[in-house]
Amino acid sequence: MKKTTEMGLNRTGVDASPIDSKDIIGAALNSTPTSLDGDEEIAKIRASYLREAKPIGTLPIPGTIKGGVSTLLEKLAGNRPELLIDKLGERLAFERTGTRLYEALVQKCRVLDTDQAGIPVATLERFRDQELRHFGLVRDALMSLGADPTAQTPAADAAAVASSGILKVVSDPRTSVMQSFEAILIAELADHEGWDVLIRVAEEMKLNEIAASFRGAYDEEKVHLESIRSWLSYLMLTKRTAVKESAA
Amino acid sequence: MASKFIESRGQSLEKQQFTWREIVQQPFSKLNDDAFSRVRSILMNGIEFESVMFQHMLARASHDLRPHLARVRQIEQHQQKAINWMLPPDQSPLETTIGYEQVAVEVTASIAQNEPDPYLAQVYRFGLLEDFDHLYRYSALLDRLEGKDANNLLQSYTDILPGRPTIEEHRSALDNLRRPYDRRKADPISKLNVCLITAAEQQTENYYLNVGPLFSDPVARQLYAEIASIEEQHVTQYESLMDPDETVLEKWLLHEATEVYTYRSCLESESDPRLKKLWDRFHDYELGHLHYVMELFKSIENRDPAEVLPEKLPKLLNFGNHRSYVRSVLDAEADLRTNGMDIVKREDENPESIAYRNQVNREGSPSQAVAAGYRWIPGTELNQKIA
Numbered sequence: 001m002k003k004t005t006e007m008g009l010n011r012t013g014v015d016a017s018p019i020d021s022k023d024i025i026g027a028a029l030n031s032t033p034t035s036l037d038g039d040e041e042i043a044k045i046r047a048s049y050l051r052e053a054k055p056i057g058t059l060p061i062p063g064t065i066k067g068g069v070s071t072l073l074e075k076l077a078g079n080r081p082e083l084l085i086d087k088l089g090e091r092l093a094f095e096r097t098g099t100r101l102y103e104a105l106v107q108k109c110r111v112l113d114t115d116q117a118g119i120p121v122a123t124l125e126r127f128r129d130q131e132l133r134h135f136g137l138v139r140d141a142l143m144s145l146g147a148d149p150t151a152q153t154p155a156a157d158a159a160a161v162a163s164s165g166i167l168k169v170v171s172d173p174r175t176s177v178m179q180s181f182e183a184i185l186i187a188e189l190a191d192h193e194g195w196d197v198l199i200r201v202a203e204e205m206k207l208n209e210i211a212a213s214f215r216g217a218y219d220e221e222k223v224h225l226e227s228i229r230s231w232l233s234y235l236m237l238t239k240r241t242a243v244k245e246s247a248a
Numbered sequence: 249m250a251s252k253f254i255e256s257r258g259q260s261l262e263k264q265q266f267t268w269r270e271i272v273q274q275p276f277s278k279l280n281d282d283a284f285s286r287v288r289s290i291l292m293n294g295i296e297f298e299s300v301m302f303q304h305m306l307a308r309a310s311h312d313l314r315p316h317l318a319r320v321r322q323i324e325q326h327q328q329k330a331i332n333w334m335l336p337p338d339q340s341p342l343e344t345t346i347g348y349e350q351v352a353v354e355v356t357a358s359i360a361q362n363e364p365d366p367y368l369a370q371v372y373r374f375g376l377l378e379d380f381d382h383l384y385r386y387s388a389l390l391d392r393l394e395g396k397d398a399n400n401l402l403q404s405y406t407d408i409l410p411g412r413p414t415i416e417e418h419r420s421a422l423d424n425l426r427r428p429y430d431r432r433k434a435d436p437i438s439k440l441n442v443c444l445i446t447a448a449e450q451q452t453e454n455y456y457l458n459v460g461p462l463f464s465d466p467v468a469r470q471l472y473a474e475i476a477s478i479e480e481q482h483v484t485q486y487e488s489l490m491d492p493d494e495t496v497l498e499k500w501l502l503h504e505a506t507e508v509y510t511y512r513s514c515l516e517s518e519s520d521p522r523l524k525k526l527w528d529r530f531h532d533y534e535l536g537h538l539h540y541v542m543e544l545f546k547s548i549e550n551r552d553p554a555e556v557l558p559e560k561l562p563k564l565l566n567f568g569n570h571r572s573y574v575r576s577v578l579d580a581e582a583d584l585r586t587n588g589m590d591i592v593k594r595e596d597e598n599p600e601s602i603a604y605r606n607q608v609n610r611e612g613s614p615s616q617a618v619a620a621g622y623r624w625i626p627g628t629e630l631n632q633k634i635a
Contacts, residue, residue, distance in 0.1 A: 049274070056338055057279025096630055097395035104465070136634035139627065150627040152279060152400045160396070161338050167394060172464035 056158065059085055060151045081145065084201055088142050089153030091194050093160060095135035097167065098187060102128035104171045105180055114177055117238075119231050127224050134217045141210045163187060178235045181228055188225045195221055254542070254557060258535020261319060266326045273522065275336035278343070281520050283403040284354075284567045286347045288514045288523065289334045291355060292530075294451030295444065295510050296328035302503055306496055313496070316544060320537050327530050334523065339401075341459035342390050342468075346401040348452050349386060352379035353406055355448060357570035359441045360577075362563055368438055368489060371426050372445065373577050374584060374591050375482050380574060381411030381615075382475050388619035391628045393465055399626060405569040408624035412582050414615035417478045418608050420600040423586040424484040431491035431498070436505075436558035439490075443506040446486040453479035470614035477608075497545050501556050504538040513565035 014021035035041065059082055106124045115121055142149040169175050169183035195218040202211035276285050303321040307314045335344060356379060360372035387398035387408045398408055429438055453476055460472030494502070511531035518524040542553040585597035625631055 048269075053274060054277075056336070057277045093395070096628060099630055100393060100395040132630060132633060135630060139631070139634075150397060150399070152397075154279065157279060157338050160340070160394075164340060168464045171393070171468075173466055175464075 055154060057154045059089075059153055060148055062146050062148075081205075084198075084205065085142070085145065085147050086153045086155040087194070087198055087201065088138055088145075088147070089149075089151065090155035090159045091198055092135060092138040092142065092149060093152065093156035094163070094187075094191060094194060095131050095138060097160065097163065098131040098191065099128055099135060101167055101170055101184065101187060102131055104167070105184060108170070108173075108180060109177060112177055117177075118234065119177070123227065127227075130217075130220045130224070134220070137213050137217055141207075141213070144210070159190075163190070178232065181232050181235070185225075185228050185232060188221065188228050191221050192218075192225050254535075254538065254553075256532075256535050257539050258537075259532040260536055261323065261540060264323045264533050264536060266330070271326055271330045272333050273330070275334050276520055276523060278336045278339050278401075283347075283350065283401065283405055285518065285520045285523055286335075286401070287351045287354060287567060288518060288527070289331055290344075290347050290351045290451075291448055292510065292514060292527075293328060293332040293335075294351075294448045295507055296324055296331060297451050297454065298443070298447030299324045299503055299507060300328060301450075302499070306500065310496065312548070313544075316540070320540060323533060323537070327533065330526065331530075334526070340394065341462055342386065342394060343396070343401055345386050345456070345459070346383065346390065346398045348455055349379055349383035350402055350406050351448060352376075352452060353383060353574065354567070354570055355565065356445060357573050357577075358566040359445055361570070361573060362566075363438060363441055364435050365429065365438050367427060368429065368441070370591050371485065371489065372441075373581055374586075375445075375449075375485060376574065377411040377578060377582055378414070378417050378478060378482070379411075380407075380409070380578070381414050381417070382478070384408055384410050384622070384624075385414055385471060385475065385615045385619050387624055388622040389468055389471055391622070391624075391630075392618065393468055395628060395630065397626065397628050398624070405571075407571055407574065409578070410619075411578060412584075414475060414478060415609060415613040416585075416605065417481070418601075418605040419481060419586060420598065420604040421484075422588060423598050423601045424481045425488045425589055426485055427589045428489055428491045431494045434491070436556070437562040439502050439556075440506045440509050440558070440562065442486060442489045443502055444510060446483060446490070447506075449479055449482040449486055453483060467614060467618055471618050474614050495549060497541070497549050498556055501538070501541050501545055501553060504534060504541050505557055507534040508538055509562065510565065512561065513567070516564055517567045 010016065014025070102124060106121060106128055109119060109121050109124055139149040163186075166183045166187050170180045175183075195214060199211050199214045199218060202208075202214060276289065278286075300321055303317045303324065307317045307321075310317075339347070353376065356372050356376040360369050360376060363369040363372060383398075383406065390396050390398050402408070429442070431439075456472050456476035456479060460469060460476060463469050463472065490499075508531065511527050511534055515524060515527040515531050518527055545551055545553050545556075583594045584591050585594050586592065586601065587596055587598040622629065
């Protein structure tokens, strides 16, 4: 593993170009905008689209490729199962992407030899395998309810957009172990909340078997979250961000 | 609807106007709209892009045509934006890429079956199996990088199977040139098909060039570079089917006719009511453009547009799945290669292409790496890994 975030030729701030910056700041201060009330104008445009917007999509009608509607879903009909199915779809997609996320992280940590820094690759592999198992749990829960686990639900779609940046950070060979863990932390925080909500909803709907299987996953996710936090603290305190060493 | 190709005059150019609100509408739904609504949107964006770029190229070489081109192009460019902006932002670049390859497979399959010239049809089948393989490779990437299922986009219309392996698609420059049709003898639908497919492939390459650098994963970056290179080969291949001896106005006329034909194909098959309105409006606009160019053709070249245009509307594009057809082509023709302008058996391939291929693949093949051992199953291959 490598050294702390280095100081070097970052050119993005105004301090990096004092003469030019002073010049352009002056020109901007002396300029006149071509229209006023920027915040309001932006808000107006957004409002007109918001008023007319239709949802990004819906759930599929329950059924299987063999046809027919699940009787379990029918029993739940009075309890508005749509929200549960939507959130289960979100959880499933999250665990699936989470597995790939941990795969990318494992590969990075193996190459950067984080074992030497007390971050065992074997532990990350275990987390990856647990994410995979969690995916299976949610898949089985959906199937037991007669829902199609291959469908992309609206909540899954929105969550994928929200988390797309996390994968991009982790799979970038230029990002450090610390930067990658900070991205994973965002995912684990969302994961933790997601499982908590699902368990409470399942309990309320008297889906006791599903709730019980999810509690095991939730306990494992708590370990993930605490471990990531702990490693991040360690990296910050020892100033070991593990910037990748370039080839000699 | 008029059944003859040029019976309706469409909308006059002066009335073809837009506001920004009209150009930027609510996009279609990635989840609920039919996959072929996405296919049509991607295709027509490509058709319009080709139209705009063609009109730019022509303007750079013709003083007299410049003002006419500018008038028509100003409208075409807004049509393009209105169509392209129907793509929803919750489609990741890789998900949109899956849409692009579905366009390539299903539209090429439709054209190949509707093409009367056996040589041209063979060229389309040749390209089809390569785009088919690209779909397989990108599907593997979507699964292994993002943990997503390409079939969420494809909606079970299109197979996810290996085609002619991308690693074997790299050819030396001259092996991408084909024999052009003879403008005096070719069936008008042959000319429309060439214009259409060239546009589609060009925009596919453009898209990959734009989004490839947005990926941080090096495997993804390499895969996009590799497949974009094949798409460039496809553009060279398909554009080489055009007779270079066509006059510039003849080419412009064919471009407008292709737009009328494809918008009509979209209009007749579209299920989303908002998109249907868009196709209807733009079909009318294109009829207006076509008549405008017909007048130029008559006044400048003193020729009858009926020499070039179809007598009546050809059989429309079939926006539907062509799985049986693609599978039959795959069984019969996956091993075909090229030697100069000819499509040949593997053993007769030009050694120059083999040498070129060995060079570009010398440090490894991203398309092989990304899809090593990949077999699509619903819900991603992680389903197989769960005990």
